[in-house]
Amino acid sequence: MQSYVNVHDVLEARRQQALTEQRRGPTTVIVGPTDAGKSTLCKILINYAIRCRWTPALVDLDIGQGSITVPGCIAATSVEAPIDVEEGFPVDAPLVYYAGTVAGGENMALYQHLVERVADALERRAGTDAKVAASGMMVNTMGWIEGDGYSLLRHTIASLAADVVLVVGSDRLHSQLSSDLATSSPAISVVKLAKSGGVVTRTRELRQEARKVRVEEYFYGPTRSLAPASQTLKLEGVEVYRVGGGPKAPPSALPIGATSVADPLKLARVTNPQELLYTVLGVSHAPTPDLLLSASVAGFVYVQDVDLAKGSMSVLAPRPGPLPGSLLLAGNFKVYLD
Template identity: 70%
Template sequence: MAAADGGGPQQLTLEPQHELRMEVDWGKQVHLQLVSGQAEVFGTALDLGERVSIGGQKVAVFTWEGCTLQMDGEPDMMYTSDETPMGQYVSIHDVLDARRQEALKAKGEGPRTFVVGPTDVGKSTLCKILLNYAVRSGWAPTFVDMDIGQGSITVPGCIAATPVEAPIDIEDGLPVDAPLVYYTGTPTPSDNPALYKHLVDRLANVLDARAQSDAQVRASGLVVNSMGWIVELGYELLKHTVQALKCDVVLVVGDERLYSQLSMELKRSSPSTQVLKLARSGGVVVRSRELRAQARKVRVEEYFYGYRKELSPASQTARFDELQVYRVGGGPRAPTSALPIGATSVADPLKLSRVANPQELLYTLLAVSHAPQPELLLSVDVAGFIYVQDVDLAKGTITYLAPCAGPLPSPLLLAGSFKTYLD
């Protein structure tokens, strides 16, 4: 890489099949422009002369043929590498593309690809690349995000799916015009694994119905991003997701043991499922617990205010008794080890309980449900979210932040269990 000296815009030259890796913290902006050649960011091609803004992101600009970039701003970290997995990723795309072609001709199912591995190995990046390459080949795959701890489609605490019909925007991320969203209300499935499995099953049923109604959607298939919890209960939940979503391609990133486990078990239970092993991406940065919590907060802020703070959410006040807020779960359950031998917990993990004390909702996200009645809260997806800013017990009111002004689409709300403190 060659760069011009000086404090102004820099010119960067990348050799063929090299990658520029860049980290820009939240609150900062770096502008990139493609001056000559060819380049892409996670599979999204840059147009000549196009200027993109990078902020609060870790990106990799890859070139097959070589390119010249102009950069304005100072990244927190920047380097180039010729050791990238792009050749392997393109080979996988070619295989998936061939399967989509075959599925369309036969009016059958396209590949349902599940990307699994521990945290911080590049799962989300691989999903973006596979989605973008599929779109550039004329397909419209559905992206399914099972990583409820971070949330790349909507806020954390959700499993969600969205059709991807155009390359993913480098600045704005995934399209969210018509997402299918189910709210677990927690950043980890361990808080209520039965609820997680129930919502995975609901999502799978809806996706199956959508696929059956459109041959192109059916042939385009799914790309599924998993959470990074891959041991013990987390591993069981991964297997449940493979079965529920009928995944027939499993890409294991950066974990030999997980690859071995899944290869053996799926060979017995789903012999037609392909399990492939991929190396961890060299540009991945391991994030601390604090950084993950900060990322969750940023995702919530982006939901209400937009990536560039271009949105104007509305702060509104409502009487609490005019809302129906429910929480999922039958209360705390004793661990199996604490129960008498042979006994099982009688608490229902899917029980809906109406929230009587609004104070416990302060600084939490509430999902606004499409459900027509409380009994269907766990069967129907959600319309969106509000954030509880203040509670006035004397007046019996709550003040909340909503994406737009006006009455809520429904008084039926699902409460989350994690708090987010927005500035």
């Protein structure tokens, strides 16, 4: 904990200096392997900043778990109150983009595209208020740090113009980033931190259960105090799309040295509603399908049943009434709610 306090002291000094100079405060990216305590460290540092009367932005890029909203999302929110132990982040109007996958490697181009969208939005937010800009942002990342995962980390650091990188629980990653970022301009501080002794390694089954809990909390609340609405949607009244739906040949089926030309950002309309059963759909703000990758989502619905004979599907929604939009983004992971 002493090292975490020391990090906070340095970030606090940078925020004060940024406010004096009327510029953006520190953008801190927390990286490290799976189950290293990145999310916990992120919460600790945000709470410290809030108690010093700052309003930092939280950016959650860990699409496998999701701390702001459901898994499968890249999201950001302004945190203005301390994080409650039971309720989690006080989220009123988060900025959410739905990737629809819980693994960044399934569509790296989409992941990078959405990170860039969030970066652009946060850049505009910082220009609205000097105190908001000086508060900076805290970025939580995935635990995938090898191979293409490392490439995604480098892309994240560059896209968000990070100036502080905290490496938790990995000497090798710290050495690699220190070497690769040594010539960056402006200079990026790469700091090594030990993994907390309270970290518990989770199995694959525990992670799947955690995703289910996160989806349940979205609809029912952390303390089951919310009352979601089950409603029926006419299939003809909505359009459901999936990103990266174009055909892609496996490397073994291609000529030597050739690569697939399939567009990973291609939108494909879902023609078989049955495949949507037990999936989470993002309700997009986009007015037209061609803007689906540029627009954030208003919220989510969970598909409970599909009736092709009646041309309808039953969904669980956070509240009753019509959906904010008729364009939906489909996820590729299933969750079986009780």
